[in-house]
Amino acid sequence: MVVESDDTDRLFHALADGTRRDILRRSVRGELSVSQLAAAYPMSFAAVQKHVTVLERAGLVTKERRGKEQLVRTDPDAVRRARTALEQLEATWRGRVDRMSQVLSRTSATVEDTPNERTDR
């Protein structure tokens, strides 16, 4: 049942950093290696590498090896998915929810889980 939650967490968390958003912008054409990207920021190579990893785990970016180097390419579809997550959130209070979730449950479980009511206290 819990499917979208962690994915969405990773997605928005990855977007919640200016350097990472900038990496996304620069990597659309998929021509830049991690080192080339790293040269663009006032931090170590390792730090940029970590940012790329965060973007990768969020599905926002893919890496393609070309010989020595690793080319970073942003997945435009993943960014669209982020927008979709927001639109779905908005849809919740615009009444389109029922039809939405019907469609979604037909294809794959992408409806976010709702935290349990607390039983103790």
Add this chain to the structure above:
Amino acid sequence: MVVESDDTDRLFHALADGTRRDILRRSVRGELSVSQLAAAYPMSFAAVQKHVTVLERAGLVTKERRGKEQLVRTDPDAVRRARTALEQLEATWRGRVDRMSQVLSRTSATVEDTPNERTDR
């Protein structure tokens, strides 16, 4: 110059948590107090209160005092702003950037800063 960066950080960070996204969903009608919200989650009142604060600092939610209690209301416009931030990100690699930033600079500075190139190394 740096205007959108921190705001966007806060915005996406606030969205990067399932409990907070759920609070957003529940608070559209603006009828629920912090305690009422807190009762819905398996964590302490203080924890939920902190989540509401995060949403508030991100501009996603406002609080309105009604006597003893504080009613939470999500600002649908703020969620639209989040979507706009993503659309702007996508616009970067779709050529609409130039016209976009022209329009934006005319109204208010909402263009995100770009981290400096590193000078040392």
Add this chain to the structure above:
DNA sequence: CTAACGTAAAACCAAATGGTTGTAGAAAGC
């Protein structure tokens, strides 16, 4: 072959995050 480059991964550190409990004040109910 050897040197240089690009990447990966580990160890470490300070600061932020997400949770807890406890204390205190303001409003409402009895």
Add this chain to the structure above:
DNA sequence: GCTTTCTACAACCATTTGGTTTTACGTTAG
């Protein structure tokens, strides 16, 4: 008035985050 309810805030704690440096390894260039 007194008690209860709701809120706010502080102090504390464990984990995560975002950065560092160092070491190791594969690939390319001389």
